[in-house]
Amino acid sequence: MKLLRILPILLAAASLGHAGSKLATDLEGIDPKKGIDVIVQFKDPPTSERHQEVSNLGGQLRMQLDTVRAGLYRIPAAALARVANNPNVTYVSPDRRVSRTLDYAAQTVGALAAHTFHWKGSGIGIAIIDSGVINAYDFSDLSSGKHRIVYRENFDPGASGYDDYGHGSHVAGIAAGNGASSTGAGFLRTFTGIAPEANILDLRVLDKDGIGTDSRVIAAIQKAISVKKRHNVKVINLSLGRPVYESYKLDPLCQAVEAAWKAGIVVVVAAGNNGRDNSFGTEGHGAINSPGNDPYVITVGALRGKENLTYVDDEIASYSSKGPTLIDHVVKPDLAAPGNRIVSLDAGRFFHNNYPGNIIDFCAIHTCSGPAGYSQYYKMSGTSMATPMVSGAAALLLQKEPALTPDQVKARLMKYANKNIPASSFSTDPVTGLTYWNQHNIFTVGAGYLNAYAALNYSDVASGTALSPTAAFNASTNTVSLVFADGVTWGTGVTWGTGVVWGTGAVSGTGVVWGTGVVWGTGGSPSGTGLIWGTGVVWGTGQPSGESAGIAIHGEN
Numbered sequence: 001m002k003l004l005r006i007l008p009i010l011l012a013a014a015s016l017g018h019a020g021s022k023l024a025t026d027l028e029g030i031d032p033k034k035g036i037d038v039i040v041q042f043k044d045p046p047t048s049e050r051h052q053e054v055s056n057l058g059g060q061l062r063m064q065l066d067t068v069r070a071g072l073y074r075i076p077a078a079a080l081a082r083v084a085n086n087p088n089v090t091y092v093s094p095d096r097r098v099s100r101t102l103d104y105a106a107q108t109v110g111a112l113a114a115h116t117f118h119w120k121g122s123g124i125g126i127a128i129i130d131s132g133v134i135n136a137y138d139f140s141d142l143s144s145g146k147h148r149i150v151y152r153e154n155f156d157p158g159a160s161g162y163d164d165y166g167h168g169s170h171v172a173g174i175a176a177g178n179g180a181s182s183t184g185a186g187f188l189r190t191f192t193g194i195a196p197e198a199n200i201l202d203l204r205v206l207d208k209d210g211i212g213t214d215s216r217v218i219a220a221i222q223k224a225i226s227v228k229k230r231h232n233v234k235v236i237n238l239s240l241g242r243p244v245y246e247s248y249k250l251d252p253l254c255q256a257v258e259a260a261w262k263a264g265i266v267v268v269v270a271a272g273n274n275g276r277d278n279s280f281g282t283e284g285h286g287a288i289n290s291p292g293n294d295p296y297v298i299t300v301g302a303l304r305g306k307e308n309l310t311y312v313d314d315e316i317a318s319y320s321s322k323g324p325t326l327i328d329h330v331v332k333p334d335l336a337a338p339g340n341r342i343v344s345l346d347a348g349r350f351f352h353n354n355y356p357g358n359i360i361d362f363c364a365i366h367t368c369s370g371p372a373g374y375s376q377y378y379k380m381s382g383t384s385m386a387t388p389m390v391s392g393a394a395a396l397l398l399q400k401e402p403a404l405t406p407d408q409v410k411a412r413l414m415k416y417a418n419k420n421i422p423a424s425s426f427s428t429d430p431v432t433g434l435t436y437w438n439q440h441n442i443f444t445v446g447a448g449y450l451n452a453y454a455a456l457n458y459s460d461v462a463s464g465t466a467l468s469p470t471a472a473f474n475a476s477t478n479t480v481s482l483v484f485a486d487g488v489t490w491g492t493g494v495t496w497g498t499g500v501v502w503g504t505g506a507v508s509g510t511g512v513v514w515g516t517g518v519v520w521g522t523g524g525s526p527s528g529t530g531l532i533w534g535t536g537v538v539w540g541t542g543q544p545s546g547e548s549a550g551i552a553i554h555g556e557n
Helices: 048-055 077-084 103-108 111-115 167-176 214-226 252-262 349-354 383-400 406-415 452-456 498-502
Strands: 035-042 060-065 070-076 089-094 097-100 125-130 149-154 199-204 211-213 233-238 266-270 298-304 335-338 342-345 359-361 374-380 424-428 435-439 470-474 479-483
Touching: 035 077, 035 214, 035 252, 048 060, 048 070, 060 214, 070 077, 077 089, 097 214, 111 452, 125 167, 125 214, 125 383, 167 199, 167 342, 167 383, 199 214, 211 214, 214 233, 214 252, 233 252, 233 383, 252 266, 266 383, 266 406, 298 383, 298 406, 335 383, 349 374, 383 406, 383 452, 406 452, 406 498
Parallel strands: 125 199, 125 233, 149 199, 233 266, 266 298, 298 335
Antiparallel strands: 035 070, 035 089, 060 070, 097 211, 342 374, 359 374, 424 435, 470 479
16 A cells, blocks of 8 residues: 555644744745845734834835735845734735646536536636636627626736736636637537636736736735625635645635635635655645645645546546645545646647647647647646636536535535545656556545536535544554534534545545554654745646646646
C-alpha cells in the first residue's frame, strides 16, 4: 500500500505560525528598510481612527477590506512589529500572490440529463473571480441574443481587453457556456457548459500572466456580496489559490470566503495541482491550497475521464492536490469532478503561443474540407477546470430549489456524489513519461464524483452546517477518525451519516486511510516562508513537466 510509505509532517505543521504571534511567518526576515504590502486584520470593522493608527507608523492605506475587518497597507517592514502589537489588531499577513489553478464531461456529471428538464441555471448569477471573461457568442442567450455577462469589474490595474490571459474565459465556459459556437449545421460535437443559461459576473483579479493578490480576490468577493441581490449572485467560482501559511482561522482569504458563504453565496474552490509534490514525503497529501482549506467552502479535486459518456472508469488525476489540509487537517477535497483535458472556450494568446497543440481544430468538430482551421475552443487540464463543473451544478440546484442555503447545496451535492470510483489507478504524464499510482479515498476524491442529476432528483434538505470535518490520528492504534464541529449535518445518522456521504468504511478501521505504521508528525516540519513549496513559490513552480500555475496543460493519460 503506497500510503504506508508516507511519513507525513501534517501534525507537526500545526505548530506553524508561532502560537500567539500576530505576524505571519512569511513576514520574518524581511529587510526593515523595505516597504511591503500587508493585510492588517482588526478585532472590529476598522474605523478612520484605526487606519490613522497604522498611518502614524508610516503605513499608507491602499484598500479597505471591510468584509474581513481589514485594510491593505503599504508599510515599512521596520514597523511591522509595532503594528502587530496594537491591541486592536488580530493578524498581519503579506498581500500574497494567488494564481490560476466538455462535451463528454457535461454528460458524465449528469448535466445534460438535467438540461432536458430545463434545469439550466436560468436566473442564477455565478461570479467568476479570475482573469476576465471574453464576449463570446457562447455567453449570449440563444433566443434573444442578449449577453449573459451581466456585470464586469476589473481589480487588475494593468489590465487591457476582456481577458489578457485566457484562463477565466475557459473557466466561465465550463460553468455557463451554451455551446453556441459549436451548434448548428455541420457540427459534429457541441461543447455545452454545466449551467448554460446562468448569468455571469466577470470579476477580474488575475493579470496577463495569471497572477493576482490576496487583496484583489478579497475585494472581488466583497463586490460579489454587495451586488448579490441585484444580480441574484448565488455562486462564486475560485479556480485560483496559493499555499497555506497559517490556520484558516487567521488567513484573510479564508475569512473572505466565509463572509460570502454566510451571506448566502455558495463558494466553490479549486483544490490545487500539487498532488505530485513529495517534497516532505507526503506524496501530495497536505497540499490543498488556500482558500480551499476552509471548512465552509466546496473544495474540488480533478478526475481524468476516458472520453466516453460514463463515469465508472474515471480516475483521480495525479496532479490533483490531496488532503487533509496543512495545519488544521480539514478533510478535503469535498468532491471530485472532471478536470483533465476539458474542452471549453478559447483560452487566449498566452496559451496559443505556448501550447498550440491544445487548440481544437475547426475541422475536428465540423464537416469541412481544406486545411485545418481555427475554432473557438481549447483544451486544458487542472483542478481549475473541475471547479466550474461544481459551480455550474450548484446553479442548476439553486434554479430548481432557490431557497437552499449554501450548506444545504454542499450537503446535497456530497451526499449524492457517485461513490463507486475505482479503489486505485495508474496515470502517465504524456510529457515526462512518468507513471503515478493513485489511491482513491476521502483525501483524494472526497465524497465522490459529482452527480448533478442525482442531486436534482432528491429533495431531502440537511439541517445544520456542512462544515468539512477534521482528521484526527490515533498513534496508539495507527488509525484516523473524523472530528465534527458542533451542529454539523454529518455524524452517525442514517440519512446524513458518514457512511452515506463518504461511503462505508471511509476512515474506520486500521489501514483504511493511511495504513498501519504511518506516524503523523514525525520528521522535520516545514517552517518559514516557504512551507512545503519553498520560498516565494506559487502554484506550479518546480512541479513536474506539463504543469504550470494551476493548470496541467497537457493533462495525463
